[in-house]
Amino acid sequence: MTLSIIQTSHTDPASVQAHWRVLEAVMDHDIPAFPKPTPRTVYLWQKHGWVGRRSEDYLAFVDGELAGRLEVTFPTLDNLGNMFMQLDVVPEFRRRGIGRALYEKAAERARANDRTTVMSHTAWTLPGLPARDGGAGPAFAEAMGFSSANLPEVMRRFDLSALDDGVLDAIFEKAKTRSEGYRLIRWIDDAPDEYIDDIAYLDSRMVEDAPMGDLAVEPENVDAARARDAEGLAKARGRTSYHTGAVHEESNRLVAWTTLARDAELDWHCWQQITIVEPRHRGHRLGALVKVANLRYYLEHEPTTKVIDTFNAAVNSYMISINEEMGFQPLYSFQNWQRDV
Numbered sequence: 341m342t343l344s345i346i347q348t349s350h351t352d353p354a355s356v357q358a359h360w361r362v363l364e365a366v367m368d369h370d371i372p373a374f375p376k377p378t379p380r381t382v383y384l385w386q387k388h389g390w391v392g393r394r395s396e397d398y399l400a401f402v403d404g405e406l407a408g409r410l411e412v413t414f415p416t417l418d419n420l421g422n423m424f425m426q427l428d429v430v431p432e433f434r435r436r437g438i439g440r441a442l443y444e445k446a447a448e449r450a451r452a453n454d455r456t457t458v459m460s461h462t463a464w465t466l467p468g469l470p471a472r473d474g475g476a477g478p479a480f481a482e483a484m485g486f487s488s489a490n491l492p493e494v495m496r497r498f499d500l501s502a503l504d505d506g507v508l509d510a511i512f513e514k515a516k517t518r519s520e521g522y523r524l525i526r527w528i529d530d531a532p533d534e535y536i537d538d539i540a541y542l543d544s545r546m547v548e549d550a551p552m553g554d555l556a557v558e559p560e561n562v563d564a565a566r567a568r569d570a571e572g573l574a575k576a577r578g579r580t581s582y583h584t585g586a587v588h589e590e591s592n593r594l595v596a597w598t599t600l601a602r603d604a605e606l607d608w609h610c611w612q613q614i615t616i617v618e619p620r621h622r623g624h625r626l627g628a629l630v631k632v633a634n635l636r637y638y639l640e641h642e643p644t645t646k647v648i649d650t651f652n653a654a655v656n657s658y659m660i661s662i663n664e665e666m667g668f669q670p671l672y673s674f675q676n677w678q679r680d681v
């Protein structure tokens with residue numbers, strides 16, 4: 341068997357198509373309900389990257405046949421010792437050492453870029469939520485010397501055909517009675533200038549405020565310029581993002597914020613992204629308030645959406661309780677892994 345691993349570019353349509361084919365085969369096998377990208381989405385992801393991140397893409401061929409892919413991503417503005425890796429082997433080619441060879445390529449790229457910690461994630465099993473990969477991901481991660489970051493995450497799905505307006509009204513009304521002195525604002529894509537510093541501040545708190553398990557990550561330094569870059573990149577990647585925030589009227593500061601985003605290519609699907617409340621303003625049910633308001637704002641504009649997916653750390657009980665009250669149900673779980681190189 342001859343294995344070759346080649347670096348690819350988004351400017352080559354055949355390799356973009358090949359990355360998509362690997363992703364499709366792996367997702368169909370391991371996480372079939374996960375929203376699959378289209379070839380155009382893969383192209384846009386590779387072309388535009390992400391704010392403060394630089395990625396390299398590789399494909400693996402066995403005797404000329406497409407067998408796997410690797411994406412390594414280097415944070416460039418903070419977390420300069422870290423590298424993220426996504427490594428996928430087509431199901432028919434598994435247990436032939438291709439994963440190991442791709443990992444060796446990843447470790448080589450980490451060392452060449454002075455990175456000391458490699459991070460990745462795999463499917464995971466939690467009670468009532470079995471992984472469909474037969475345990476391949478965790479067994480492989482351990483065989484490659486990774487340790488669990490003790491940060492299981494659960495992807496939950498809200499099937500909008502089960503949306504209950506009465507339930508949403510009740511959550512919203514209860515939250516309203518606790519949130520006097522705050523008003524809601526909404527926007528699509530680009531935040532109003534007067535609140536962009538607050539957005540940057542809230543965004544930079546995510547690493548401190550969300551459960552991070554043992555993951556060796558430091559807070560990101562997000563300023564207004566970086567927050568604007570993130571908005572621009574989300575649009576360039578084909579995303580439309582709907583935001584609702586709560587403004588503390590006395591100080592005119594945006595102190596709670598949530599986002600629902602959809603990909604131009606997937607008219608049935610939406611991601612519930614960030615939800616954060618500034619610590620001094622917790623206890624007013626602002627999280628529930630902005631989430632329900634944003635869902636209604638979103639659905640006014642995007643009536644074709646059928647499901648909303650979201651990720652939470654398994655231990656994030658406050659956010660999970662809001663999500664489950666709204667109608668989100670567990671779908672898959674994932675584990676985070678890291679190792680020093």
Ligand code: ACO
Nearest residue numbers: 428429434435436437438439440460476477479480481483
């Ligand atoms: N059961 C038990 N051990 C396994 C399994 C499995 N199903 N799969 C791999 N391993 C372990 C074994 O120790 C194996 O060595 P051995 O075959 O000599 O016993 C070792 O991992 C290397 O296996 P490879 O053949 O190199 O791995 P493969 O090419 O099958 O790819 C992978 C494994 C990447 C996990 C594949 O199943 C896949 O693409 N899964 C979906 C995506 C994913 O989970 N990626 C892992 C990213 S996380 C990380 O890399 C740390």
